[in-house]
Amino acid sequence: MRALQLNGSLEYRNDVSIPEADQEQALLKVIRAGICNTDLELVQGYMNFSGILGHEFVAEVEDGPPEWIGKRVVGEINVADGECEFCLQGITSQCSNRLTLGIDRHDGAFSDYMVLQQQNLHVVPDNVADDAAVFVEPLAAALQVLEAVHVLPRDRVIVVGIGKLGALVAQVLRLTGADVIGLIRREKQARRLEKWGIAHAAREDLQDRSAPMVVDCTGTSDGFATSLDLVKPRGTIVLKSTYTGIPQADLTRIAVDEVRVIGSRCGPFDSALRLLSAGLVDVESLVEARYPIEQGIEAFEHAARKGAYKVLLDF
Numbered sequence: 001m002r003a004l005q006l007n008g009s010l011e012y013r014n015d016v017s018i019p020e021a022d023q024e025q026a027l028l029k030v031i032r033a034g035i036c037n038t039d040l041e042l043v044q045g046y047m048n049f050s051g052i053l054g055h056e057f058v059a060e061v062e063d064g065p066p067e068w069i070g071k072r073v074v075g076e077i078n079v080a081d082g083e084c085e086f087c088l089q090g091i092t093s094q095c096s097n098r099l100t101l102g103i104d105r106h107d108g109a110f111s112d113y114m115v116l117q118q119q120n121l122h123v124v125p126d127n128v129a130d131d132a133a134v135f136v137e138p139l140a141a142a143l144q145v146l147e148a149v150h151v152l153p154r155d156r157v158i159v160v161g162i163g164k165l166g167a168l169v170a171q172v173l174r175l176t177g178a179d180v181i182g183l184i185r186r187e188k189q190a191r192r193l194e195k196w197g198i199a200h201a202a203r204e205d206l207q208d209r210s211a212p213m214v215v216d217c218t219g220t221s222d223g224f225a226t227s228l229d230l231v232k233p234r235g236t237i238v239l240k241s242t243y244t245g246i247p248q249a250d251l252t253r254i255a256v257d258e259v260r261v262i263g264s265r266c267g268p269f270d271s272a273l274r275l276l277s278a279g280l281v282d283v284e285s286l287v288e289a290r291y292p293i294e295q296g297i298e299a300f301e302h303a304a305r306k307g308a309y310k311v312l313l314d315f
Contacts, residue, residue, distance in 0.1 A: 001014075001017070001111055001112035002014045002016070002111065002112050002294065002315075003052050003110060003111035003293075004052065004053055004054070004111070004293070005052055006042060006043060006053055007051075008050075009043075010297060010300060012294065014294075016052075016111060019107065019114065019115045020115070021115045022115075024119075025116060025117055026063065026064030026065070026068055026073075026116060026118050027061070027064060027115055028062060028075070028113065028116060029061075029062045029112065029315075030058075030111065030112060030113065030114060030315045031057075031058050031060060031130050031315055032058050032133075032314055032315065033056060033057040033134060033315070034138075034310050034311070034312050034313070035056075035299060035300060035303040035312075036056055036138060036164060036165075037164065037165070037241075037242070038055070038103065039053050039054065039055075041219075041242060041243075042102075042103065044244050046244050049104065051106075051108070052107040052108050052109075052110055052111050052114070053102045054102040054109035054110035055077045055100070055102040055103060055108050055109060055137060056109070056135070057075070057108075057114075057134060058072060058074055058124060058133035058136075059072070059073055059075075059109070059114070060072055060073070062113065064118060071121075071123050072130075073121045073122060073124060074122050074133055074137065074273075075121050075122070076122070076266070077100055077101040077120075077137060078095060078100055078101075079098060079100070079101065079117055080092035080093075081098070083097075084097055093266040101116065110313060112293075122269045122273060127277055128276045128277055129284065131284050131312065132283050132284055134310075135276070135283040135286070136272045136276065137266075137269070138165055138168055139267075139272040139276070139283065140271065140272040141168075141240070141266055142165065142171075143267040143271050144264045144265060144268070145169060145172065145173070145215060146172065146176070147264075147268070148238060148262050148263075149236055151173060151213070152176070152178065154179075155176075155178045156178070156210075156211050156212060157178050157179070157181070157211065158180075158182075158206065158213075159173065159181070159182050160217060160223050160230070161183070161216060161219070162182045162183065162184055162189040162192070162200075162217075163307075164309055165240060165241075168281065168283070168286075169217055170193065171198070171282065172275075172281065174196065175281075179199070180198055181198075181199045181206070181211075182201075183200075183201060183202075183230075184200045184201070184202060185307075208229045209232050209233065209257075210232065211230050211231055211232060212236065213236045213238070214231045214236075215227075215240055216239055216240060218241055219243050220241075220247070221247035223241070224239070225249070225250070228250060228254070231257075231259055233257040234257070234258045234259070235260070236259070236260045237261050238263075238264050239261060239262065239264060240264050286309045286310045287312060288302075288311060289302055289311050290311070290312040291311065292313075293313050293314070299311050299312075299313055
């Protein structure tokens, strides 16, 4: 089968063996997959991953329980053991022994076929297109912000980093009725936010210590420093990013201003599917380009361009 493999460097191969599903897994035939910033960071050495990349996908069940075969599905990325203290509390995303699809010791979705635990699968509603379904995983991650913090309609929230994930976070926060402002660096970011009725501002237009909550979607030291400048004392910064290296941060400011810093990772797939089915979030306009899997290397080069939005791999 065809696949994009990372083994020190990223390579396209057309001679990879089709995986075999065990009794707890399903064999999935991938329809479409998306490249995200985490994939780009993995290529740069994040997690020291080796194998098939990819965790944003939509697929058809090829083999597994009869009731699943032929279903169009998306899948949660955390493969949990079901036995640790977090799993017993229902927090499978923090399983102490988890594997992570396309990120940590588990081959991912950038291949014709993949295997995934049946309990991780979610059926995609018929009215959700394949392109939209690819966004379920990052949209669920955006929704996790609301699981981590209570956002009130009267709150002011600044989203730093209006890229692929930040655009979803801004839309999700808008649904709460909060005063959401996207911090922009490019004109196309402004146009996109205007289309959704979300306010935007450049850095020089925003006062320091002006927001009770800031969501950092940049994955950079500079982005976190900006978030720390913008948040009010005793305010909250939600980290919605992963970092390739170990960033520097002004921890004294965090202590003196008593700023809460909250990490936020994977979120609820069922809620993300409901939002897409109801048409409450626009994801398909975020698709910038699509490439056949044979041109996967070129697709990664495109996705790595500054300001690039979603690049899809088509199977």
